[in-house]
Amino acid sequence: MIKYLDDVEEIAAYWIGRHFPRPSIALGNETHEKYCSLCGQTNDEISLCTCASRSFAWSRVIRLGAYEPPLSTCVIRGKYSKWYEVLELIGKRLGNRVRGCVPPNAVVVPVPMPYLRRWLRGINHSAVLAKYVAQSAGLQRRNPLLRKETSPQAGMSASERSRLKVSTIYPFPWVNLRGKPIVLVDDVLTTGRTLEVAAKALHSIGASTITVAVAAVTNYEESPKKVISASFTH
Numbered sequence: 001m002i003k004y005l006d007d008v009e010e011i012a013a014y015w016i017g018r019h020f021p022r023p024s025i026a027l028g029n030e031t032h033e034k035y036c037s038l039c040g041q042t043n044d045e046i047s048l049c050t051c052a053s054r055s056f057a058w059s060r061v062i063r064l065g066a067y068e069p070p071l072s073t074c075v076i077r078g079k080y081s082k083w084y085e086v087l088e089l090i091g092k093r094l095g096n097r098v099r100g101c102v103p104p105n106a107v108v109v110p111v112p113m114p115y116l117r118r119w120l121r122g123i124n125h126s127a128v129l130a131k132y133v134a135q136s137a138g139l140q141r142r143n144p145l146l147r148k149e150t151s152p153q154a155g156m157s158a159s160e161r162s163r164l165k166v167s168t169i170y171p172f173p174w175v176n177l178r179g180k181p182i183v184l185v186d187d188v189l190t191t192g193r194t195l196e197v198a199a200k201a202l203h204s205i206g207a208s209t210i211t212v213a214v215a216a217v218t219n220y221e222e223s224p225k226k227v228i229s230a231s232f233t234h
């Protein structure tokens, strides 16, 4: 059966001109490595995590896996090659992990993308992920945040990223999330600065707790640029 489907897909890809495999094949099986629930780093000894001295704008991180292939390749193809279906699968799997970990009145919120970048890229990956996280976790979804145009962070060093200004992300003036637990969704957690800035904006409009849900977490020691070029095979 699988062989038959592969053949059909091969023929369809030839005629349509698309060469993406099925998302479930590209993404592989789900991994279940242990990770720190505050910083998201892979860690077997949670009680000994090096993040113990850091303070966080969120109370928990839920992730699918570490930022390494095949997950990293799927995230990159999802956002830069507009591979919607793989983002859908990543969002659904992430939503399954979120389900039951947050109160039923929690609201799913994507990290916002500046309009110009969204238009140039043709896909708002965080919004696509958030849609399917909300759907498979059985939660409502809102887009209460806006983001100013700044240069993209991919390729920046960790210290450049950490300078992202708090004023970059701000809420729509009429939005109120008083007392609502929030599930804040993004594709990759690197330094955590973007999520921190978004979390502050959500707290400013009344969010009670913030759970960060990300597809992948990079090793903080690695340069983001190196990680991306190493896994960008498309």
Ligand SMILES: [Zn+2]
Pocket (backbone or CB within 6 Å): 036, 037, 038, 039, 040, 041, 049, 050, 051, 052
């Ligand atoms: Zn940690």
